[in-house]
Amino acid sequence: MSDTPLLEIRDLSKTFGSVQALTDIDFEVRSGEVMALVGDNGAGKSTLIKCIAGIHGYDSGEIVFDGKPVTIHGPIDAAKLGIEVVYQDLALCDNLDVVQNMFLGRELRDFLFRLKEPAMEQRTGETLKGLRVTTIKSIRQTVATLSGGQRQSVAVARAVMWNSKLVILDEPTAALGVAQTEQVLELVRRLAEQGLAVVLISHNLHDIFETATRITVLRLGRNVGVYERSTTTQQEVVQAITAGVPTKVAGISEAAPEIVA
Amino acid sequence: MTSDAEIVAPGIGLPGGGEAEQERGLWQRAVGNIKSGNLGVLPVVLGEILIVAYFGFTATNFFTAGNFVNVILQMAGVTMIAYGVVFVLLLGEIDLSIGYLSGIAAVTAATMQLPDGRNYPGWLAILIGLAVVAVIGSAQGTVVAKVGVPSFVVTLAGLLIWQGVILQVLELRGVIIIETNWINYAATYYFSANVGWLIAAIITGAYALVELGGAIGQRRAGLSVRPWMPAIKLAGVAVACFGTVAICNHATRPAACPAGTPLTVNCTQSQGLPLAALLMLVFLVGLTFLAKRTTFGRHVYAVGGNAEAARRAGINVARVRILVFAISGIMAGVGGMVLAARLQSVNLQAGGGTLLLDSISAAVIGGVSLFGGRGEVRGALLGSLVIATVANGLNIGNYSTGTIYIVTGAILLFAVTLDSVARRLQERSGR
Numbered sequence: 001m002s003d004t005p006l007l008e009i010r011d012l013s014k015t016f017g018s019v020q021a022l023t024d025i026d027f028e029v030r031s032g033e034v035m036a037l038v039g040d041n042g043a044g045k046s047t048l049i050k051c052i053a054g055i056h057g058y059d060s061g062e063i064v065f066d067g068k069p070v071t072i073h074g075p076i077d078a079a080k081l082g083i084e085v086v087y088q089d090l091a092l093c094d095n096l097d098v099v100q101n102m103f104l105g106r107e108l109r110d111f112l113f114r115l116k117e118p119a120m121e122q123r124t125g126e127t128l129k130g131l132r133v134t135t136i137k138s139i140r141q142t143v144a145t146l147s148g149g150q151r152q153s154v155a156v157a158r159a160v161m162w163n164s165k166l167v168i169l170d171e172p173t174a175a176l177g178v179a180q181t182e183q184v185l186e187l188v189r190r191l192a193e194q195g196l197a198v199v200l201i202s203h204n205l206h207d208i209f210e211t212a213t214r215i216t217v218l219r220l221g222r223n224v225g226v227y228e229r230s231t232t233t234q235q236e237v238v239q240a241i242t243a244g245v246p247t248k249v250a251g252i253s254e255a256a257p258e259i260v261a
Numbered sequence: 262m263t264s265d266a267e268i269v270a271p272g273i274g275l276p277g278g279g280e281a282e283q284e285r286g287l288w289q290r291a292v293g294n295i296k297s298g299n300l301g302v303l304p305v306v307l308g309e310i311l312i313v314a315y316f317g318f319t320a321t322n323f324f325t326a327g328n329f330v331n332v333i334l335q336m337a338g339v340t341m342i343a344y345g346v347v348f349v350l351l352l353g354e355i356d357l358s359i360g361y362l363s364g365i366a367a368v369t370a371a372t373m374q375l376p377d378g379r380n381y382p383g384w385l386a387i388l389i390g391l392a393v394v395a396v397i398g399s400a401q402g403t404v405v406a407k408v409g410v411p412s413f414v415v416t417l418a419g420l421l422i423w424q425g426v427i428l429q430v431l432e433l434r435g436v437i438i439i440e441t442n443w444i445n446y447a448a449t450y451y452f453s454a455n456v457g458w459l460i461a462a463i464i465t466g467a468y469a470l471v472e473l474g475g476a477i478g479q480r481r482a483g484l485s486v487r488p489w490m491p492a493i494k495l496a497g498v499a500v501a502c503f504g505t506v507a508i509c510n511h512a513t514r515p516a517a518c519p520a521g522t523p524l525t526v527n528c529t530q531s532q533g534l535p536l537a538a539l540l541m542l543v544f545l546v547g548l549t550f551l552a553k554r555t556t557f558g559r560h561v562y563a564v565g566g567n568a569e570a571a572r573r574a575g576i577n578v579a580r581v582r583i584l585v586f587a588i589s590g591i592m593a594g595v596g597g598m599v600l601a602a603r604l605q606s607v608n609l610q611a612g613g614g615t616l617l618l619d620s621i622s623a624a625v626i627g628g629v630s631l632f633g634g635r636g637e638v639r640g641a642l643l644g645s646l647v648i649a650t651v652a653n654g655l656n657i658g659n660y661s662t663g664t665i666y667i668v669t670g671a672i673l674l675f676a677v678t679l680d681s682v683a684r685r686l687q688e689r690s691g692r
Contacts, residue, residue: 092567115554
């Protein structure tokens with residue numbers, strides 16, 4: 001794990017009309033770690049990642065990626081930097097098969113705009129194999145026929161296939177059963193082991209304490225604090241989520257979060 | 262050519278899955294496909310066989326070579342328009358203006374070729390006609406994609422507007438005779454017997470080359486290749502091509518008698534493959550290529566399946582929508598000219614009647630889902646064939662126009678019900 005953050009966000013603010021969704025948010029994630037992003041409903045988790053992914057613009061603030069200040073105007077910009085997002089609702093097309101979904105919007109084609117199906121099929125197979133996703137029988141079956149866990153695996157595999165450096169997972173286990181949740185969490189850990197920076201959004205503290213290296217807590221669109229998984233407790237995090245009590249953690253410098261209560 | 266094989270074919274499994282295991286799974290997967298609502302072209306092919314069998318036994322003069330050629334000529338116009346409908350339906354949208362857009366294209370082309378008017382050459386007249394409907398289609402598509410007005414309303418307005426324009430333009434003349442063979446040949450030209458055979462051979466050979474190329478590409482990528490499936494498909498294509506040419510060459514049509522022939526003798530000449538059949542095939546291949554083998558086609562399916570997912574994947578959804586409405590307009594224009602070629606003129610009825618509903622029905626009967634994202638271009642050809650066969654058979658059997666409407670409507674209702682049931686099955690088979 002490197003010490004300099006791969007992605008660093010400083011003082012990011014975002015309003016929707018008169019609603020202040022994010023106020024002066026600071027956030028960072030390093031390569032090779034799983035950074036959990038938690039908070040109650042409306043805390044601004046989804047808004048924050050949509051800003052990073054280029055789905056929303058942001059009003060003010062700074063994004064530093066790989067040591068360089070960047071501007072992200074759309075999903076393509078984010079993808080070029082190596083940022084991939086796996087959304088809560090997966091953003092897969094049910095009517096397309098696994099290969100087609102993996103390459104959606106970035107199809108390989110030759111000079112005549114013809115799709116290079118064999119190449120895409122081959123790379124899909126390799127990617128899934130590399131992530132040890134073995135439950136999918138045929139990569140030519142439509143996504144509609146896959147189980148929730150398999151879909152999630154496809155979505156995650158799609159995110160990592162593009163030599164991405166940062167993968168953001170929005171509630172990846174929300175709709176899954178116990179066994180499938182375990183499968184996906186295993187996949188998340190593997191991503192970090194392979195040296196990617198992973199941001200994990202979840203409501204489920206059990207999942208977070210099983211996978212995360214550090215935990216960032218948001219509340220009502222503001223920072224509450226950053227916690228080391230190894231030194232904190234579920235209780236402390238719950239308190240931070242619900243009451244917004246900031247806790248100073250040794251070894252981590254943080255902008256003094258404002259207390260809203 | 263109409264085999265269900267392509268849909269049943271499961272493709273290539275993950276590396277590591279044994280070949281033998283996949284072979285065994287083929288039949289099971291076919292059953293699984295049907296159970297999960299992935300019916301493909303199976304229902305429409307079975308339906309067509311039933312319809313042909315019924316009329317073959319009940320209507321005299323139905324099961325003849327001459328009538329086979331008739332059906333081809335009758336379906337050509339609707340088929341062309343329905344090709345465009347497929348793309349619109351794949352997006353989950355609808356285009357109600359296609360009927361009169363076909364009329365607009367035909368009227369424009371007819372006006373341009375008028376000897377006492379602009380007197381443009383036929384090919385230029387056709388291009389101008391198609392350009393006009395392409396622009397109209399993209400304009401309607403822009404309102405749908407950029408402003409967000411439902412396509413139903415935009416194209417309903419288009420239906421009224423373009424009908425009005427046709428009435429205004431033709432108010433004085435009523436009818437414009439088309440004299441250029443560039444247009445008229447679309448419905449009146451027949452290839453000689455030998456050229457017909459040559460065409461069938463070229464198509465079969467080209468198909469074989471394409472299949473071979475695909476197999477080589479897969480092998481080169483280290484993927485397993487199943488040799489017998491393409492072989493079956495190739496055999497199907499060969500039978501369909503040579504069969505069609507054989508029947509068309511066998512057909513005869515009335516002809517002008519040479520001077521001095523007694524009036525009591527009916528003169529005939531042998532017919533041959535109509536140009537219209539080749540046109541339908543050329544557009545079928547071209548548009549199938551566009552839908553299945555290009556990024557644009559892939560994006561059409563993606564937008565129809567999940568527009569938000571497509572947007573997040575970086576696809577320019579608005580651009581896809583606008584282009585699809587342009588395609589819809591252009592194909593309506595092509596269909597309009599084929600229809601005008603049959604009459605060798607355009608009149609106040611151009612683009613009216615049941616043309617719009619027949620075209621949309623053709624695509625839907627051919628298995629293209631109204632909910633978007635599911636269906637293939639060839640569905641339009643098959644659906645149009647069903648509609649033309651029913652109309653033709655009932656006509657020959659001396660049934661009224663009313664009966665034709667009722668039967669076509671019933672088939673459409675059946676097709677849509679099947680689509681809805683298939684959709685529900687597919688959702689259920691999901692998680």
